[in-house]
Amino acid sequence: MSEREQGFDTRLIHAGTPQPRIEGAIATPIFQSAMFEYAGERDYHDLRYIRLNNTPNHRVLHEKLAALEGAEEALVAGSGMAAISTTLLALLDSGDHLLMQDCLYGGTHDLVHKDFPGLGIRSDTVDGDDPSGWEAKLTPRTKLFYLETLSNPLLQMPDIESAVAFARAHGLVTVIDNTFPSPVNFRPAEHGIDLSLHSATKYLNGHSDLVAGAVIGSARLVERVRRKLNHLGGTLDPHAGFLLERGMKTLGVRVRYQNASALSFAQALEAHRAVKRVNYPGLASHPRHARAKQLLDGFGGMLSFELHGGADAARRFLERTRLFLKAPSLGGAESLVTRPATTSHLGLAPSERERMGITDGLVRVSIGLETTADLIEDARQALDAG
């Protein structure tokens, strides 16, 4: 059986492993060596050096990530933002223009709005759910359409199929941030998306103990990004790479558990009288539940909700929960709770947050790996207290 015919979880464990195993080692050893002996390489980018993203620890991750999403190639980076910024800078020159879905991850939003104008890279935001508004935003220099599979923190799902068709018709590269669903629940290459990006800090690693990023897609595009990453220097250290590979081996069992746990949690929240609205793609009340059911293999471990009592009630909820840790980030073993207006979207003006639908009372939850009933009970006691 070829590697690509194996099941997802078999690929998680075995894809990319050096053959034969190095000294028979079951786990990939950490190659903590900045450089390697010259072996006749003819291209600068092939010299073996940690910054050039080609040590054994890099190569294992590249093959594993590509195999997981059924893509040709992959690249790891020093953080999710290194993957995002390097990808955009590899594909866009001064004078170019990109379309981006509104309501993006705060760091990406700030990068495009605060850093890119000075480089001459222009952008327009579009409603990812309304293709009728896209064509009017095209310019002769539009090169790229940027999406997130599930948006943070509202868990909106753009019209991915229309976006791919639109991009094909207009010669745009499609790039999607696939951090929230992880490759377990969505594999962008299967839907014709050119590049999939991840904050590997989140589900891919899954243990809240490193930062890393990933770029997955066609060999041609990933190689372009790798060359830019070689120059910009946002490489992943081999030790972090070792930890990431170790974390990824349990991605399947973790995310499937989180899918089930988050769905039960979302249903319990939705049934509580103090709760005004729950944003979770697995609920029938989600405006794009049908699309999520069609495109995703699971609905993920992220959700957000609003309480009838608004910002004050949200603040009290955070004070009263005991199991949920008050911390930003997501995708780890510990369940976390935040108010996006005070963390991930603090960089935005209040009017901008308002326009995006991120109210001061919105609470975001990352469901971890604790016993589901304990999480539901903790939320219930915090809500019952008012």
Ligand SMILES: *Cc1c(COP(=O)(O)O)cnc(C)c1O
């Ligand atoms: C965290 C996150 C990022 C940024 O990743 P870092 O690893 O923190 O640099 C990008 N996109 C999404 C959706 C994220 O959740």
